[in-house]
Amino acid sequence: MTRVLSTLLGLAVLASTNLWGVLAIFDDEINSVDWQLSNIGKYECIVPVSIENSNDQLLVLSTLGDKSLLSWIDSTNGQLLDRLPLDFLATDATTSNRNELVLQKEGEVNVVIDPLNGLGNQDSDAAFDYQTYSSCRPDLSLVQSANGKLKVLDNDKQHVVYLQDLPENYSGVTYFKRCEDGSFDIITSTSAGEYQFSKVDNFEVTQSWARDESLTNIKAFAFLSAKDPLSSKIFAKISQEEFMSIPEAYTYRLSQNVQRLKNFIVERNFSVGNIVKDILLGEDDEATLLQKDINFGFLKYLIVATEEGRIVNLDARTGRKLWSFETQLKDISRIEATNSETEILIVAESGDLWHLDISAIEKAPFVLKKSHLPANRHAEPFENGEYIYLGLEDGSKTVFKIHKPRPNEEFYLLDHNETHLSASLYKDYAVENTWKIELDEGEKIIAFAKRDQSPVVSVGNILGNRTVLYKYLYPHLAAYVTGETSTETMTIRIIDTVTGELVHSVVHKDLVDLSSPINLVLGEHWCIYTYFSRAPVPEQKIAVIELYESLTPNERLSNTSSEIDALSNVLKPQVIQKAYIYPEIIKNLALTKTKFGITIRSVALELESGQITYLPKFILNARRAEEALMTADDKREFLNSPYVSAIPISDFTILTHHKHVLSGPSSELVSVATNLESTSIVCSLGHDIFCTRVSPSSQFDKLKPSFQKGQLISTVIGLLLVCFFIRPMVDTKKLKTKWFVKG
Amino acid sequence: MTESIPQWATNLCDPDYAKKIQVKSSNSLASPPGFKAVGTSAKMTKNKESKPVQKQDLSALVVQKAWQIAMQPAKTIPMNMIVSYMSGTSLQIISIMTAVMFVSNPIKSIVNIRRTFKSVSMNPEVKSQVLMAMVMYVVFQVALMAIGVHKLNSMGLIPNTKSDWLFLEQPTAYKEKSFAF
Numbered sequence: 027m028t029r030v031l032s033t034l035l036g037l038a039v040l041a042s043t044n045l046w047g048v049l050a051i052f053d054d055e056i057n058s059v060d061w062q063l064s065n066i067g068k069y070e071c072i073v074p075v076s077i078e079n080s081n082d083q084l085l086v087l088s089t090l091g092d093k094s095l096l097s098w099i100d101s102t103n104g105q106l107l108d109r110l111p112l113d114f115l116a117t118d119a120t121t122s123n124r125n126e127l128v129l130q131k132e133g134e135v136n137v138v139i140d141p142l143n144g145l146g147n148q149d150s151d152a153a154f155d156y157q158t159y160s161s162c163r164p165d166l167s168l169v170q171s172a173n174g175k176l177k178v179l180d181n182d183k184q185h186v187v188y189l190q191d192l193p194e195n196y197s198g199v200t201y202f203k204r205c206e207d208g209s210f211d212i213i214t215s216t217s218a219g220e221y222q223f224s225k226v227d228n229f230e231v232t233q234s235w236a237r238d239e240s241l242t243n244i245k246a247f248a249f250l251s252a253k254d255p256l257s258s259k260i261f262a263k264i265s266q267e268e269f270m271s272i273p274e275a276y277t278y279r280l281s282q283n284v285q286r287l288k289n290f291i292v293e294r295n296f297s298v299g300n301i302v303k304d305i306l307l308g309e310d311d312e313a314t315l316l317q318k319d320i321n322f323g324f325l326k327y328l329i330v331a332t333e334e335g336r337i338v339n340l341d342a343r344t345g346r347k348l349w350s351f352e353t354q355l356k357d358i359s360r361i362e363a364t365n366s367e368t369e370i371l372i373v374a375e376s377g378d379l380w381h382l383d384i385s386a387i388e389k390a391p392f393v394l395k396k397s398h399l400p401a402n403r404h405a406e407p408f409e410n411g412e413y414i415y416l417g418l419e420d421g422s423k424t425v426f427k428i429h430k431p432r433p434n435e436e437f438y439l440l441d442h443n444e445t446h447l448s449a450s451l452y453k454d455y456a457v458e459n460t461w462k463i464e465l466d467e468g469e470k471i472i473a474f475a476k477r478d479q480s481p482v483v484s485v486g487n488i489l490g491n492r493t494v495l496y497k498y499l500y501p502h503l504a505a506y507v508t509g510e511t512s513t514e515t516m517t518i519r520i521i522d523t524v525t526g527e528l529v530h531s532v533v534h535k536d537l538v539d540l541s542s543p544i545n546l547v548l549g550e551h552w553c554i555y556t557y558f559s560r561a562p563v564p565e566q567k568i569a570v571i572e573l574y575e576s577l578t579p580n581e582r583l584s585n586t587s588s589e590i591d592a593l594s595n596v597l598k599p600q601v602i603q604k605a606y607i608y609p610e611i612i613k614n615l616a617l618t619k620t621k622f623g624i625t626i627r628s629v630a631l632e633l634e635s636g637q638i639t640y641l642p643k644f645i646l647n648a649r650r651a652e653e654a655l656m657t658a659d660d661k662r663e664f665l666n667s668p669y670v671s672a673i674p675i676s677d678f679t680i681l682t683h684h685k686h687v688l689s690g691p692s693s694e695l696v697s698v699a700t701n702l703e704s705t706s707i708v709c710s711l712g713h714d715i716f717c718t719r720v721s722p723s724s725q726f727d728k729l730k731p732s733f734q735k736g737q738l739i740s741t742v743i744g745l746l747l748v749c750f751f752i753r754p755m756v757d758t759k760k761l762k763t764k765w766f767v768k769g
Numbered sequence: 770m771t772e773s774i775p776q777w778a779t780n781l782c783d784p785d786y787a788k789k790i791q792v793k794s795s796n797s798l799a800s801p802p803g804f805k806a807v808g809t810s811a812k813m814t815k816n817k818e819s820k821p822v823q824k825q826d827l828s829a830l831v832v833q834k835a836w837q838i839a840m841q842p843a844k845t846i847p848m849n850m851i852v853s854y855m856s857g858t859s860l861q862i863i864s865i866m867t868a869v870m871f872v873s874n875p876i877k878s879i880v881n882i883r884r885t886f887k888s889v890s891m892n893p894e895v896k897s898q899v900l901m902a903m904v905m906y907v908v909f910q911v912a913l914m915a916i917g918v919h920k921l922n923s924m925g926l927i928p929n930t931k932s933d934w935l936f937l938e939q940p941t942a943y944k945e946k947s948f949a950f
Binding site for chain 1: 811817886925930931932933935937938939940942943944945948949950
């Protein structure tokens with residue numbers, strides 16, 4: 027039965043997607059489903075790429091994490107041309123007479139770089155030309171700012187050659203270059219991170235552009251869905267039917283549908299031509315496309331908080347900025363949507379808590395309430411933003427209620443920092459400590475993951491011989507990785523968050539490189555972690571641990587009949603694990619989320635090279651075995667393949683195409699579900715912001731654009747017409763046969 | 770202008786006319802010229818003499834016929850086995866159709882068993898033996914069906930394993946709510 031279903035599904039998928047190859051995302055999809063905000067960051071120094079010839083490029087030195095970043099900007103329009111992350115932090119920069127960029131390195135030899143191509147100039151003897159000024163502190167002797175005006179004087183400091191209103195939050199002039207003929211280029215900056223370039227020639231601005239760098243290194247974010255007025259109307263009508271008897275409800279729905287049909291016809295001015303055209307061609311005007319995006323749930327709003335305390339709303343389809351809102355809070359730690367996404371909470375480390383009303387999400391919000399919480403180490407909203415957990419500076423913890431609390435609410439909370447895990451129970455409006463794990467001296471928590479709470483579709487894995495391996499679906503699990511630098515070992519522990527009991531642990535003693543990124547995700551019944559180790563050969567490794575109730579097929583140990591108390595949970599999982607080798611260093615790991623969890627689970631990987639790709643979970647399967655060890659039944663298992671230690675990067679799964687995402691050290695990779703089960707939005711939020719859509723099992727719930735709707739409809743109409751003509755013919759024929767009449 | 774009704778028309782309208790016609794037995798007709806009725810009468814007498822014997826023969830014939838009908842499905846068993854083996858267990862529309870046919874045809878035959886045995890079920894004397902043949906017929910049809918069922922099973926189309934009913938199984942529900950950060 028399942029086979030029939032899976033075959034049918036397979037056929038449907040095959041029919042709708044041609045072949046596996048359509049999983050790929052190709053060049054023509056660039057910028058149609060993805061977008062990238064390529065940021066430079068705070069401009070430390072700006073130098074013209076070339077002094078002599080009239081090269082219209084500027085070279086900007088900024089920071090990316092704790093290293094420096096060189097960016098080339100086209101000075102005619104402000105477009106970013108290229109970026110080059112350096113492997114050190116440059117504290118100062120200057121240009122030499124030989125058109126070289128000299129970067130000052132803290133306590134070390136200066137680095138000389140050719141500004142035209144960014145290549146290091148090793149054999150340059152004039153390492154530092156002291157005759158030149160520092161490019162990071164432009165000569166501002168001719169520039170004055172006072173009374174909200176920016177003045178530029180002529181060489182004799184007698185006359186004002188240029189006058190400009192200062193922008194809001196003006197913070198200074200970052201670049202000023204005066205040519206022989208009196209024309210000059212100037213870049214002013216604001217504290218929010220906006221840079222305004224003007225080229226003034228003959229007292230007139232000939233070129234100007236602005237770049238907004240405020241969205242570099244965002245501090246907090248939240249995703250909100252667009253509300254669909256149409257579907258909520260239909261939903262309201264359907265919920266109305268619940269109070270009616272069946273025939274009443276039926277007539278009600280019928281009348282509603284007739285009304286909708288009427289409206290449809292009236293909207294098209296009773297013109298048959300219009301209706302046929304609309305049905306055949308479909309409308310592809312903006313309103314319809316927007317409605318489609320809302321229905322499919324592609325239209326999400328990404329609300330971010332910048333370092334300067336600005337709240338910005340971005341359209342997650344295109345990256346378009348919808349509004350920005352100043353809070354002046356410099357230490358925002360969390361943004362959380364609450365009250366069915368009509369409000370957002372903004373939590374700052376200093377304890378400020380702002381309620382913003384965003385019920386009209388495309389319009390700028392307003393403050394509903396400002397309140398003050400105790401200053402905290404970290405704040406975690408939970409239960410749809412109805413509560414906020416606060417870990418205070420002194421190590422104590424508290425839970426703050428946003429809305430009226432419901433009585434008898436009980437939550438088990440687990441908090442962690444680098445050296446310990448501490449759990450608590452929130453009960454009767456009070457927090458009570460339950461258990462604590464202190465790590466040994468020298469040990470440190472490197473990664474932590476809670477279990478993903480997506481819906482469970484199937485309680486077991488179906489094997490090739492049609493037996494079932496039951497998954498260990500205990501929900502209160504968390505996993506953490508600890509590392510010990512002295513022995514270069516790493517331990518992964520999976521624990522019960524309610525009781526603190528150790529469920530499973532794995533130790534890696536293969537010279538784990540603890541300075542390279544170590545990531546961890548905990549899915550339904552499995553845990554995937556990545557690390558770099560130097561033994562036996564230096565390789566990036568991805569390992570997977572799968573938890574099953576029992577490794578004997580068809581053996582279910584968990585209870586289904588009654589609700590169970592987690593404290594009396596005695597069931598322990600049985601574990602299978604496998605490790606794989608990956609060709610690139612993995613910087614970040616995220617689990618793709620879909621609405622119902624039917625789509626094949628995947629992990630999105632952000633690579634050190636700046637690319638984002640994904641791996642379906644069936645590749646990272648702990649039950650894969652070498653081909654020689656596989657039985658015929660194993661081979662028959664759906665999506666099971668022999669174990670091969672190295673996982674190659676499939677070109678088709680590179681989500682960033684040729685783009686490079688500079689995410690910096692503290693970036694986050696997140697996935698949000700859309701209304702289409704097949705599709706999930708994946709975003710990398712760090713120095714850059716990059717968002718795209720992924721469909722790991724191909725777009726099985728969406729018709730391809732090449733779907734021949736016209737042909738299908740015309741065939742149906744043709745067949746109906748044929749029936750209309752053939753029916754009387756058949757009737758006469760039948761009558762004649764009855765009467766033995768020929769012809 | 771009146772015309773007298775002809776005789777044939779009167780006869781045509783008379784419903785009892787056919788009964789009134791005198792039928793002459795063919796036996797009383799004279800043989801055609803050159804036809805010699807050699808020993809006919811003797812045989813007739815002989816038949817008349819051994820009437821119980823003849824009746825026994827007839828019963829045997831009926832039973833034989835009944836068994837022939839009963840054995841018919843048995844003969845197709847090896848054939849069906851070969852066909853079902855050759856068509857493989859891959860899930861294709863043709864093999865699924867044949868497998869379904871292997872199951873449905875015996876059921877149809879069993880439902881129509883009275884019609885199949887109609888020609889031999891008139892004789893009440895050999896009723897028990899015919900019944901026996903009918904039972905065997907059913908047994909063979911069941912055997913045929915078993916081939917079909919086996920084939921369906923080997924194709925995995927019969928929901929008889931735990932995996933087929935997995936969608937009905939629910940995960941365990943836990944009372945607590947926990948959050949980890």
